[in-house]
Structures are given as C-alpha cells and as structure tokens.
Amino acid sequence: MIKDVILNLESNKSRDSVRDYAITVARTFDAHLAGVAFADGNIPSFLMQEFPPTAVADIRAKYEEAARSAIERFEAAVKGSLLSVEHRLVTQSYPDEVPPAFSAMARRYDLSVIMQSDDENGVNNDILIEATLFGSGRPVIVVPYIQKEGLKLDRIVCCWDGSRAAARAVNDALPLLQKARAVELFIVANEKTGGEREIRGVEIGSHLARHGIKVEVVTLPAADIDVANVILSRVADCSASMIVMGGYGHSRFREFILGGATRGVLTTMTVPVFMSH
Numbered sequence: 001m002i003k004d005v006i007l008n009l010e011s012n013k014s015r016d017s018v019r020d021y022a023i024t025v026a027r028t029f030d031a032h033l034a035g036v037a038f039a040d041g042n043i044p045s046f047l048m049q050e051f052p053p054t055a056v057a058d059i060r061a062k063y064e065e066a067a068r069s070a071i072e073r074f075e076a077a078v079k080g081s082l083l084s085v086e087h088r089l090v091t092q093s094y095p096d097e098v099p100p101a102f103s104a105m106a107r108r109y110d111l112s113v114i115m116q117s118d119d120e121n122g123v124n125n126d127i128l129i130e131a132t133l134f135g136s137g138r139p140v141i142v143v144p145y146i147q148k149e150g151l152k153l154d155r156i157v158c159c160w161d162g163s164r165a166a167a168r169a170v171n172d173a174l175p176l177l178q179k180a181r182a183v184e185l186f187i188v189a190n191e192k193t194g195g196e197r198e199i200r201g202v203e204i205g206s207h208l209a210r211h212g213i214k215v216e217v218v219t220l221p222a223a224d225i226d227v228a229n230v231i232l233s234r235v236a237d238c239s240a241s242m243i244v245m246g247g248y249g250h251s252r253f254r255e256f257i258l259g260g261a262t263r264g265v266l267t268t269m270t271v272p273v274f275m276s277h
Contacts, residue, residue: 024150099131165246228264
C-alpha cells in the first residue's frame with residue numbers, strides 16, 4: 001500500500017503541475033504527503049564558490065524566498081482537502097548536497113515524486129532523480145514537465161525483461177496496477193532477451209493475476225539501442241497514462257549512472273514514469 005508520499009517542490013510557479021499531480025496521488029491512496037523545498041537547490045555551484053560572501057548571501061536570500069513561496073503555494077493547494085500533509089524548508093545547503101539529502105528523506109516514504117528535467121528552462125533534476133532512484137530504496141514517479149493532468153490510471157504499460165529491476169518495479173507498482181483499468185506487459189524482443197523463456201511474460205502474468213490484475217502481453221522487436229524509442233512509441237500508440245519500468249544503471253566512482261534506455265525514456269517521456277531499482 002502507498003501510505004505516504006514525498007514530493008520535491010519546484011520553486012517556479014509555472015511548474016506547480018508536478019505538485020498538483022502528487023496531490024492527486026496522495027488523494028487516490030488517502031496517503032500522507034510531504035512537500036520539500038530546497039532553497040539552494042538550483043544555485044549554480046560556481047556562484048557559491050566564486051562570488052563574494054555578500055553576493056552569495058543575497059543569492060541565497062533570493063532562492064530562499066522562492067522556496068518559501070513554493071511552500072505557501074503548496075499549503076494553499078492542499079487547504080481544505082482533508083489530506084494529511086507536512087512541508088519542509090531546507091536552507092543553507094550546497095547544490096550537490098540536495099540529491100543525497102532528498103534521497104535520505106525518501107527512505108521514510110513509500111513513494112517519491114520528482115519533476116522531469118527541463119533543460120531548456122534551467123531545471124536539471126537528473127542527479128536528483130538518479131540519487132533517489134538508486135539511493136532511497138523506494139520507487140519514484142518522474143512527472144513530465146509538460147504534465148497538466150493529475151494521476152490517471154486508464155492504461156499502465158509495464159516494461160518487462162525478466163530482470164531484477166523490472167520485477168522490483170512491477171511489484172512496487174502493485175497498488176497502482178490494482179486500480180488501473182487496463183495493464184499491459186510490454187516486452188521488447190531483441191538479442192538480449194530472445195533466448196529467455198521467462199521474457200514471454202507467462203510467469204509474471206500469473207503472479208499479477210494472483211493479485212487480481214489481468215494483463216495483456218504485447219511483444220515488439222527492437223535493437224538494444226532503440227528500446228527507449230520503442231517503449232515511447234508503444235505508449236503513444238495505446239494511449240497509456242503511465243509507464244512502469246525498472247531503473248537501470250551502472251556504478252562509476254561509487255555513483256550510479258543511468259543506463260541508456262532508462263535515460264532515453266526519462267529524456268523524452270510524455271507520461272509519468274514509475275521506476276524502481
């Protein structure tokens with residue numbers, strides 16, 4: 001069950017749609033919702049290191065004001081909703097301290113909600129997403145920056161390749177799958193999966209059926225380098241409202257770096273992506 005959700009609050013008012021999405025998730029599951037705002041999360045590191053202390057103090061004050069404004073909008077959005085909520089304002093932290101701090105907080109919640117990066121408008125949440133996905137031990141919903149609607153569970157596409165990460169994602173998503181109108185097990189057949197019997201989805205389909213979830217299995221061929229494009233094309237073709245997939249990565253200097261297919265989906269996603277590692 002999803003009993004509590006943690007949300008990374010965006011400072012810019014134009015990005016409040018991710019906040020509204022998280023509210024609908026909490027409302028759907030009658031879950032507690034915590035909104036966290038980092039005052040210094042978007043300050044470029046070179047400003048912190050190269051500017052005079054007085055200038056840095058002014059910059060901090062500006063970003064803290066924006067974070068407090070995000071919290072005020074959060075409180076206004078949930079007022080009268082009967083939801084159990086809380087907020088946190090984190091100040092005096094360096095930008096590189098934000099991802100591990102949020103990841104550590106997320107370990108106490110069932111689910112995290114973070115907005116997709118919007119590089120053209122100066123929002124880079126990639127490191128925050130990576131840290132939370134690989135470091136929290138909890139699932140994450142990444143919400144597109146273009147998202148306008150709240151949580152929709154009309155059709156969920158579960159990406160399945162028989163891996164540990166995929167199994168973890170599907171099981172973590174059970175509360176959502178049980179409420180969905182339709183669930184599709186989507187398999188990309190290529191040289192990596194062609195010889196594995198489990199990839200056909202029979203066993204995992206039976207597992208989901210025992211949880212009261214009826215799935216339809218769809219298999220499409222694609223080269224390994226085209227997996228992300230095939231997933232997103234399938235999502236568009238079947239008008240899916242959410243993707244469930246394992247978050248893949250490899251370790252480099254004790255940090256996890258997103259794998260190619262995972263990064264590809266998160267870069268060009270058009271619907272929310274539920275991920276677990």
